[in-house]
Every structure is written in C-alpha cells, then in structure tokens.
Amino acid sequence: MLAPIFTRQMAAVPVARGKAEHDMQFEITPNTAPLPEDQRIEAFKALGFGTLFTDHMAVVRWTEGKGWHSAQITARAPFALDPAASVLHYAQEIFEGMKAYRHEGGRVVLFRPEENARRFNESARRMAMPQLPEEVFLEAVDKLIAQDLKWVPEGEGSLYLRPFMFASEAFLGVRPAKEYIFCVIASPVGPYFKGGAKAVTIWTSQGYTRAAAGGTGAAKCGGNYAASLIAQAEAAAHGCDQVAFLDARENRWIEELGGMNVFFVFKDGSIITPPLQGTILPGITRKSLLQLAQDAGITITERLYSFDEWKADAASGNLAEAFACGTAAVVAGIGKVKHTGGEFLVGDGQTGPVTLRLREALVGLQRGQTNDPYGWVRPVELA
Incomplete structure (x- = not known):
C-alpha cells in the first residue's frame, strides 16, 4: 500500500517570482473583435483538446545584432511569412506545453513554469536558436493569461499554453537563421483522452x-x-x-x-x-x-x-x-x-492503484486540493 503523499485542503506555498529583470516592456493591444461571450460560454460546455483558442497571443521578435525586441500582447491572428522563411524549409522550430489552472476562490496558477522556460532554452540550444531570457518567457505567459483570464476554465478543465519559437528569416542557405519569432497562444481544454481513468x-x-x-x-x-x-x-x-x-x-x-x-x-x-x-x-x-x-x-x-x-x-x-x-x-x-x-x-x-494514487497526488497539487511542499505551484502575475 502506498503511504499518504500529502494532506488535503492546504494552500499551495506562494513562491514569489519577482519582477522581470529585463528592460523590455510588453505593449498590450486588446482584441477589438473578441469571440462573442455567448459563443465562448457555449464552447466551454464541451471542451475538446486544442481546437478552441483565446482572443490574444504574446509575440516577441529576435534579430541578429539587435536581440529580443517588439514584445506585444495582441489579437490572435495569422503570421505573414515569406515563402522562403527558414522554418518552412529547415524546420528550425521549438515549443513547450504547459497549463494554467483555476483554483478555488478564482486564483489562477501555473505548474512548474520555470521548468518549461529552462527546457525551452535547452531545446533552443540544440536547434541553434537564440536563448530567450527565462523572465521574458514567464512574463509573456503571465501577461497572456491576464489578458484572457476569463478563458481559464473552472472544474476539471484547464488553459493549455503553447509557447513556441520559429525561424522567420527569408533565405534558402543552410545555416541558423538571423530572425526569429517567439509566440504564446492559449487553448481552453478538457481531458486529452476520453473516458476519464479508463486505461x-x-x-x-x-x-x-x-x-x-x-x-x-x-x-x-x-x-x-x-x-x-x-x-x-x-x-x-x-x-x-x-x-x-x-x-x-x-x-x-x-x-x-x-x-x-x-x-x-x-x-x-x-x-x-x-x-x-x-x-x-x-x-x-x-x-x-x-x-x-x-x-x-x-x-x-x-x-x-x-x-x-x-x-x-x-x-x-x-x-x-x-x-x-x-x-x-x-x-x-x-x-x-x-x-x-x-x-x-x-x-x-x-488503470491500477499505484497509477491512480500518483495521478491523484499530482492533480491534487496542480489544482490546489493538497498542500504543496515543493513550491511547484506558481500564482499567475496579473498586474
């Protein structure tokens, strides 16, 4: 039998992330044509996975000799890419997957977002792409959630966040690109596999x-x-x-x-x-x-x-x-x-008892149902 992992109904340990240490300021331009509220509410009744998207996205650009610049929270929209954009030919692209959860009382949290930021840069190094300051990664995620706060589901749903970066320079030579776009989009989701705990x-x-x-x-x-x-x-x-x-x-x-x-x-x-x-x-x-x-x-x-x-x-x-x-x-x-x-x-x-017990322990931490002795749960910076 497994020993109890955590006790119930204790608040997650609030670990202060602190203010971003970079000089870049995110320019926020609200979407002037958001999804009508009645349509959003209706869509929330049957959440799938990765088919519904929020009104905004975060975008930051990188140019050789200039570094990271032009940070924005703006309306979610298609990118205008040159047909010779490097990503389309040489697949210089990386991404992350993370979730925001709405806790009891309405607080919105992330689960170990610093790990996502760190792994993102490990992927960037392997793919010969520029390093993104971790505080920029985290601030982009926080500001996007703050702008689309109503899109974070309650109950068993969550807001899936997809930070990604791709080479946007137009050229056909085989070398690392000199221009990149970092972006974060978000999608309210239900279970990935249908059937709950079914194996x-x-x-x-x-x-x-x-x-x-x-x-x-x-x-x-x-x-x-x-x-x-x-x-x-x-x-x-x-x-x-x-x-x-x-x-x-x-x-x-x-x-x-x-x-x-x-x-x-x-x-x-x-x-x-x-x-x-x-x-x-x-x-x-x-x-x-x-x-x-x-x-x-x-x-x-x-x-x-x-x-x-x-x-x-x-x-x-x-x-x-x-x-x-x-x-x-x-x-x-x-x-x-x-x-x-x-x-x-x-x-x-x-699905066996050990699997269920570990799943319960993990989900309990993520959703604020158990205490968090590790400081893994981070409140989203809404200011």
Whole structure:
C-alpha cells in the first residue's frame, strides 16, 4: 500500500517570482473583435483538446545584432511569412506545453513554469536558436493569461499554453537563421483522452523509430513529432490510442510514447522508467512523478527496459501496471499493448492503484486540493 503523499485542503506555498529583470516592456493591444461571450460560454460546455483558442497571443521578435525586441500582447491572428522563411524549409522550430489552472476562490496558477522556460532554452540550444531570457518567457505567459483570464476554465478543465519559437528569416542557405519569432497562444481544454481513468491501448512500433543518439530526441521540436505521425497513424489503424517507440540502435529498448513518457509498476510496488540518454524528452510531469513516488516510499529505478521484458513480465504477472504521462494527458494507465506479433494485457487491463494514487497526488497539487511542499505551484502575475 502506498503511504499518504500529502494532506488535503492546504494552500499551495506562494513562491514569489519577482519582477522581470529585463528592460523590455510588453505593449498590450486588446482584441477589438473578441469571440462573442455567448459563443465562448457555449464552447466551454464541451471542451475538446486544442481546437478552441483565446482572443490574444504574446509575440516577441529576435534579430541578429539587435536581440529580443517588439514584445506585444495582441489579437490572435495569422503570421505573414515569406515563402522562403527558414522554418518552412529547415524546420528550425521549438515549443513547450504547459497549463494554467483555476483554483478555488478564482486564483489562477501555473505548474512548474520555470521548468518549461529552462527546457525551452535547452531545446533552443540544440536547434541553434537564440536563448530567450527565462523572465521574458514567464512574463509573456503571465501577461497572456491576464489578458484572457476569463478563458481559464473552472472544474476539471484547464488553459493549455503553447509557447513556441520559429525561424522567420527569408533565405534558402543552410545555416541558423538571423530572425526569429517567439509566440504564446492559449487553448481552453478538457481531458486529452476520453473516458476519464479508463486505461489506454498502446501500439508498439517495430518499423519506425522516434530518435537516435546524437539527434534531437531530447529537444521539444516539431520535427520529432512530424517523424512520429506515421507511426501514430499506424497505431490508430490498429485501434490504439498511442504509439510506443523502441530505440533506434537495437530496436529493443522501450523509450517513450509519441508524446509521453512511460513508467512500469511491478507487483512488489517498485517502478522502472527508461533513463534520459539524449533520445527521450525530459518530461516535467515525468520529473514530478519521480519525486512524488520517491517521497511516497516507492522504489523507483531509471534503467533500460526491453520490449521482450515488457511482454514476459506482463505474461508472468510480475508487471502489475504501466502508465504514460505528459502535460496534456497528465497520467494515463496502459491496459493493453498491441504489436506485429499479437497483443497482451498489463495487469487486469485496467488503470491500477499505484497509477491512480500518483495521478491523484499530482492533480491534487496542480489544482490546489493538497498542500504543496515543493513550491511547484506558481500564482499567475496579473498586474
């Protein structure tokens, strides 16, 4: 049995972020034609994922020799891009995914946004893009939320935020661009997977790989996801919700899913998750669950775990549960695994108790239902 992780109904620890340390000022230009309020309210009755967008966006530009400039909160609108824009030809693009939650009493918070800002710059370094000061990243997110505050859902919904950056210089030479645009857009969302705590079905790709050593697997760049889409389509054709990738060298070791990290829970209560070796995205949800599991007294090991082990441990009953995690899906139990040679159940095919307990602990922190001893929850700066 898991030890209790946190007590209930204690306020999150308010950690002051402080004022931005840069000289740039965001110019705020309200949208003069926002979505009519009755349409917004109606749309909130059935929130999907990533199909509804708020009225505004944050934009900051970078030019070689000038640096970051022209910070704005403005009406959400298309970009005017030259057909020779570097991003369209060489895919210099990175992004992040994060959520804002409305707590009881109306306070709006973010979950570990500094981790997103830090990872964003790690991705930028790998993709030969300029570093964005973390305080600019955080201020852009805060100011966008403040402008579109009514778009943060109550209850089980959340406001999904998508900070991204792309090369906008018009040229066809193969080199890092000299002009970039950083932008943040926002989308009120419901659950990523339908069916609540229902376990998902996974397709194991044995013909496609996601990343190789020395590649961009640890960066959150669009190219990684583009390369995974054919395998995701293959998974959907086999009636699966997500695809699991094996390593590129031996086609043997489990790495991660198309958009999530993966954990394996054994009958003795211990957990294994694949290690970060440059081919796996260092998930913030993953990092948080590692801490929560350790503090709950769970033995957790980061080590290579093969697909053959997965099948054998599931067949013997040694593997009790498996789950995937990420910002969008939070934590989702894995009930069935399909592959070219057949299929197998994990445990009884349902979301297991360890998975549910860790999910409850994480969601409780995010939504202010439990105390926050880590200072992970940050109030949005509305001023």
